Amino acid sequence: MAKQIYTKYKMAKYLRKEALPTALCPGCGGGTVLNAFANAIDQLKIDPRDLVVVSGIGCSAWIASPYFLADTLHTTHGRAIAFATGVKVGLPDKKVVVISGDGDLAGIGGNHLIHAARRNIDITVILVNNFIYGMTGGQVAPTTPFGAITTTTPYRNIEHPLNISETVASAGASYVARWTTFHVYQLIESIKKALSVKGFSLVEVVSQCPVQFGRRNKMKTPAEMLRWFSKNSVPLSKAKNMSPEELEGKIIIGEFVNREKPEFAEELNKLIDEVAQHYALGGEDAD
């Protein structure tokens, strides 16, 4: 039954049919992200043979790996970007995309995220921020809002959430944008830009996990969560003129940076060409 529904879906040609149906809960924002990603690939006419998708561990990590029909590398928890770094160096002409969760990429994997941005390696990261560790049962995440209830903050969260997009932008990424699963069209446009930019790009997608987050925070249904996203989102341009108090609890959306700077894999290849050329032409020997 489920398989039949999927084959009617317009983007079905991009999916690994034998892996369907997906393991995501009904109403999970992960489906929207997969859809947006498939549409971006379709609109850019990227041949999936020119794509390697890498993910870590978590519900969000499953979005494209295994479901997207490309070379897919499903790695250890938090390390997707580091694995992707090796892939990009080996295949500099391919698009290397990382799709994973906030716990995976910004919690356990935060160090790799910052350093890949600093290096400005040409990897596109789609970070699904659902404010929670979904797969392990709804524990507090580095993105959980102050005061929220989770299975490990049963009284309330007393930690402050990490602003992922701002952190990655200041770490040196070429392109950073944040949208929610309510802003599907903007999201598709941003993923397209991120895929086209040469350098490290991050698209943060604030996404609903009604099962582990919404349920415990007065938003039982996916629709309630989407309504919350729509009401609480503030475009960057508007946010610039708002005070920190006014921005408390708001989701700032839009493009944080879009800039050109030297990219790692290209610089590495330039360096190698120079050095190899020098030594091939009779530069001094090694020892």
Add this chain to the structure above:
Amino acid sequence: MIIRGDEPEQIGLLRKLYPEGNYFMQGDEAIAYGALFAGCRFYAGYPITPASEIAETMARELPKLKGYYIQMEDEIGSLAAVVGASWTGLKSMTATSGPGFSLMQENLGYAIMTETPLVLVDVQRSGPSTGQATKGAQGDFFQARWGTHGDHPIIAISPTSVEDSFWETIRAFNLSEKFRIPVILLADGIIGHTREQIRIPDPEEVELVYRKLPANEEEAKYPFGDVHGDLIPPMPLFGNGYFTHVTGSTHKENGLRDVYTPEVHDRLVRRLHKKIEVHEKEIQKWEEYYTDDAEILLVSWGVSARPSLGAVIEARKRGIKAGLIVPKTVHPFPGKRIKELSKNAHVILVPEMNLGQMILEVQRFVRDEVPLIGVNKIGGVPLTVEEILKEIESSAERSRHRSAD
């Protein structure tokens, strides 16, 4: 990138950059040059004593051969990048020491489960924890075997000298490529930092092994299937349009995850083990000295093997029938051969720079009646010929008394 067919160009380059002849270098450098001759063209690592010279040598030499060096943010990321690069077809490696090796364990398990060829060098240093950071040791024997969780096979190799480090690194790459398994080079800080003369060979003397690739689309559909009946699946590299799915979770032959069916897990993990068991002869390597009539048998490895040999030679001069076996492949352990040799032995001595690790592996294979004695030293200073000889002599004395009773 060095792939099949690139050899003529590569041979020319290697010959030009590192002409055949005698060189004076450290064990760490010999490992780096061994890797270059083996075709390694990707290195990702994080500095740590006493392994840093491998990174420094690779950073300097790899670009000359169009190879890639990356200094990652930590050891976890280093091994992750190495696995990623290996799936694009690059022969890849990392090098570290104690604490870094601990950090790599999760991704080592990932590489085992996904059958990713790579070489992981652990230049052993004194521990636990930061221990004596600059001192060598042999305390990671079991960490190499059982450091990562779950049932799994591994190949680990331990060199005994600077020149040996060069050749054993090449062997590590070849075994890794052939059997699609990460291979650990269990070096140590003492050989790593010792300078000795070594002969750099002509590159044509070096036999290179490359991983098996799928012969066609059909084979590529089973990246984890025993399509040739030799238990080693061909590896469909990324970027070839095969749409390969690779996961560290339990997977079927087509790569797709199935963590619920007991048979799938059983079939996969048993094949991983069997692949190494069946080819044990090819993987195992050891050296023997004076073992034909040895009554006092020494089993020693890595840095301790040389003073052990010195002690055996001295003992022979004194009329003691001592002999030595040196496992070069330490995992899988050459226990069967040791079992055979133990039949004639009155006593077995195991010199090593720890409080007794390989000795436990020896114990599994020898008769209870043969006394098994560890010659152990920790603190960062290697065992000496005299220290080992003393143990041989007192063992000889004891067995003389015993036979006189």
